[in-house]
Amino acid sequence: MSVLVYGNGESRKVWDTTKSYTGFTTWGCNAAYRDCKVDNLVAIDYAMQQEIYKSGYAYTHDCHFADWATLEGFDPEFMKANYPPEYIFETPKRNQGSGYGWYDRTNCVVQGKDLETAENNYQEIISQFPHLDKEDVKRKCYKDAGLYITWLEDHDRVRYIEYPREWCAGATAMYLACQGGDENVYMLGFDLSEHDEPINNIYKGTDNYLSEESKGFNTDNWVTQLIQTFKDFPDTQFHWVVDSEASPLVCNNVQSISYEALDKICST
Incomplete structure (x- = not known):
């Protein structure tokens, strides 16, 4: 099996997240449950966790929540x-x-x-x-x-995230996904941003998200968390799905791939 991890950067708008892909396990973050078909959902923010649980999604889907102590x-x-x-x-x-x-x-x-x-x-x-x-x-x-x-209901499918703690949702999903031992992990929508540029998020302006006029974030912490993931899983090949030739981060087990190339892989 290989893994598709959906970040919520706007670059993944070109990808059909409503489909199941044979041979792939899928992971999503936060509001991805609204419109994506994923096998595992990771939520870090309290408001999003409550929204997900209140919707009933967590009764029938595998969810991974931080700071979720019953x-x-x-x-x-x-x-x-x-x-x-x-x-x-x-x-x-x-x-x-x-x-x-x-x-x-x-x-x-x-x-x-x-x-x-x-x-x-x-x-x-x-x-x-x-x-x-x-x-x-x-x-x-x-x-x-x-x-x-x-x-809470007596029966749900929420799992408490023991590690990593205090990470962003995308990097957390990456780390948890790698624990399955799959050889190839594909990263979609992992768009790094700048605090002086418009916020880059598919769900901006919706419930429990920052408004559309918000600025981006300093992504130093995100980068640190991703690099730690790459180092902790040296036998995993990470494919950063972007529209440029070079991957946003230079690591031995990280390479870039286009959405077009990924589509061909998923279609075989």
């Missing part, structure tokens, strides 16, 4: 006192069972980022990099701020 019989009501109402995001606790009437879910996942932390991060970045767009920085620092309470 609290059995836990009552999070007291925690709400620390957040304004508009920053509390909670899925329904009561649910209607099939033939059993209404019942209360008893297990939940509680996550959050308090507003003080968001503001401190904003102030620190602006003090160090005063040339950055202040409104753009504030949007990023306050993204996913709030308290997230997700009530």
